[in-house]
Amino acid sequence: MSPNTHLSLFFLSLFLSISLPVLSSPYISPLTFIPNYQKMLKSFKIFSYTPPQPLVFSTPAESLFFSSLLNSSFLTPDPDRAHLFFVPFSSATPTRSLSRLVNELRTDFPYWNRTLGADHFYVSCDGLGFNSDRNLVELKKNSVQISCFPTQRSSFIPHKDITLPPLADPHHAPVKNESKNYLGYVKYGAVKESSLVNELSDDQDFLVERQPSDVLTYEWRLSVSKFCLFEYGDGDVSGISDAVSFGCVPVVITDRPIQDMPLMDVLRWQEIAVFVGWKNKSGGGSDGAKQLRHVLGRTYGDEKRYEEVRGSCVTAGQHLVWNEEPQPFDAFHMTMYQLWLRRHTIRYARTEVA
Known part of the structure; x- marks a missing residue:
């Protein structure tokens, strides 16, 4: 696809995004x-x-x-x-x-x-x-x-x-119209082993990957999960770019404000990700999964609102992609x-x- 075609498609997607209410951009x-x-x-x-x-x-x-x-x-x-x-x-x-x-x-x-x-x-x-x-x-x-x-x-x-x-590993194109079968996905290494992870492992609405998977399995897990969990500071947050590109809304667990998110001068991260304050990240408490589910349901329980945020993720995802030969609007x-x-x-x- 030529750079001009990329540009035309991007103009179209941008027009559609700014035609929505400002909060959805x-x-x-x-x-x-x-x-x-x-x-x-x-x-x-x-x-x-x-x-x-x-x-x-x-x-x-x-x-x-x-x-x-x-x-x-x-x-x-x-x-x-x-x-x-x-x-x-x-x-x-x-x-x-x-x-x-x-x-x-x-x-x-x-x-x-x-x-x-x-x-x-x-x-x-x-x-x-x-x-x-x-x-x-x-x-x-x-x-x-x-x-x-x-x-x-x-x-x-x-x-x-x-x-x-x-810089994420090269992936296939995100799966289109894949149904979201899981509420959340926890990737191996993205959130440290804790009581919260143990609780989520016992919750059938959460998909917890304890061992690294192959690329196709990883992509499928991103595509079928509504939210992807990451721990800022101690965990591996490199997969945020993947999550955004595949429409898996990132949930960033943090105990302090984050001021170094990528492209902070361009993207409204509060419309792309969920930031969950967690003072005791290593433990999460005995009802950490219940608290997390409450936060996600309270914030994005409305399906229309969730779809707006997921759409913002996909739009923003093209700006987080690195190419060997740079393309318009890429990272x-x-x-x-x-x-x-x-x-x-x-x-x-x-x-x-x-």
Whole structure:
């Protein structure tokens, strides 16, 4: 299917989604998203500094983002045309070497000092912690960090930093019109072994997978389940992208607010997922399954409301897909779109030396 066809189908699905009440749209700004996306494609330019050595990343998502960026039309050899500047370095770069790299940017190029690095960005899956070194302080506090989801709280600054959508294994197309036979699906590793999981195992409305399954079985389980359970912080949340794509509404069990969800500048996650506050996640109490069922029934007991949310999941799912060759509106382009939204930075006036 050609990119133009993909674009036409997406315009159609977007029109249908914003024709519904605003609450059913998965987008934060459904009326301006498409025009802004088109502006980004036409004008957004990034200058990449030359890496000091071949780059090695710790995750496939980082590598795929980097290779997609290098082969994209966003890259420009002219730094004067650039809106943002990419600082490339390997995942295992020592702190001292990273400080030296930033210092070289400061002394060898005029761009860092104009904003103290605020119009620069870098990729680091684990994120950077705070440090007393001036170079690292400016890199951490001013530059946009692109990390992997989830990121440690101490390594992520909300509204500035970005997380990459999880890179899922390639799957077949979601099963169409599959009846939802199960209320919830708990994937092996997504929620830690606990009294809650044990209770759900005894509940015939919940499908608990204790051992990893083959791809086709996994896809079928996603397709026939209304909700997919994930534990934020301790569990494996990489399957959220799969759940969304297959119309299995994610239920995120958490004991604190989440501020690093992927594409938070684009998607209204409260219309795509259910966030369940759980102070005692490891235990869940003796009636954890009953409490969970109550929350899901109270929030999405109405079938029409559930179908709206499931539809938002499927629409949003196309933005969480990584492709070896980037396609319109996929995970790479949505990450670039979030960078484009951050292109306006305060440019400090350069002091002329008398």
